[in-house]
Amino acid sequence: MTSTSLFRLAALAAVVAGALFAGIQFIHPDDDVATVTTGAWALVAALTFVMALAGLVGVTGLYLRQVERSGLLGLIGYALLALFFLLTCAFTFVETLILPVLADEAPEFVGNVLGLFNGDGTDGSLGALELLGPTSGVLYLAGGVLFGVAAFRAGVTARWAGLLLAVGAVLPVLTGFLPHAVARFAALPVGMALVGLGLSLWTAASTRQSRTPPVAATS
Template identity: 25%
Template sequence: MTLSNTIRWLGMLAVIGGICRLLMTPLELMWGTDNTTALIIGGITGSVFIIIGTAGIYLFQAEKAGVLGFIGFLMTTLGNILVCTMVMIALFVNTALQDPQILEQDLPGPIVPIRIIMMITMNLGYILFGIATIRAKMLPRWGGALMILLVLMTFIPYTDYLFAVVWGLFYIVLGWAVWSRSKNSETKVSVTQ
């Protein structure tokens, strides 16, 4: 399998991850917040595909995204790994204790620092990766703008249910662009020495 074909398929994984993440909102609206099905589909499955698919989005535009894109990619990936970890903790705590309110309390131990690191890496990573995507001009610029909007939404009240929609949408948009644009052209990824 060639590198361009690998990048193409990573783009498709980003699309699948985006769809799973986007589904979290309607699933939670139907069955309630912290519902097991929503956490498995939107949280864990979505996160895993997003983590892998982000590599394709980065690699497709790596040359033009530069160091800023690379740092944004690394921070975003770390943040998404921590999101997946936190969702797994939520899922198992909710399942074991049958009490979804437990995660709304002040949590003991390392969960609070992990959540802080997750928020910092996610927010800073998506800002940097969004700016790099806009500047690279290889993928839809509004996909990069949605990354930045996602960060801003953490500070805007009453946007809780829209958060997963925006998050999933930019992965669908950017992943699909990688999938469709790399199909007909050879993607060049260079590593400078």
């Protein structure tokens, strides 16, 4: 396993994450108690979990490929985005395995958990979990903006993709007044940005390999 192979794996992960992040928005069922026990919910939750894992691998590879040029800005942006994907993994685990089990016995609790992200809000009974939604939003916005700007400045991967990531991360704030079913499509630019960053990382890794001189054989 060479560094080029690892970067290509990260590039593929970023493309998968971006494609899933965008595609899921078109098939996501309504975020309500009635849907959490359906097959569509289970499918989307599983795809979201794969997206989050792939996103974590992808942004890690992207950061390591440009670590020398992205500086402190890139480090902070990477850390925030990585935490966002980790938080998404944890929440999706709850969506997939816990909420369907509780839907009939504790529908109010399930509705409150869904309200953390679907715009309906909660009744204040979730305690520290109430911070989950705002925390995720801050990680997504700040991480996307900082990492996107750092990628744009570094110039190792496609600058347009870095810029699109930075701009796309802000869109949920601008579309917050829209219904959740419509506002979720603000994720499309970020998905496209991850695909672009992944494709350009693959190209950068291939270019790096082609420029590496062969090791002379010794007797």
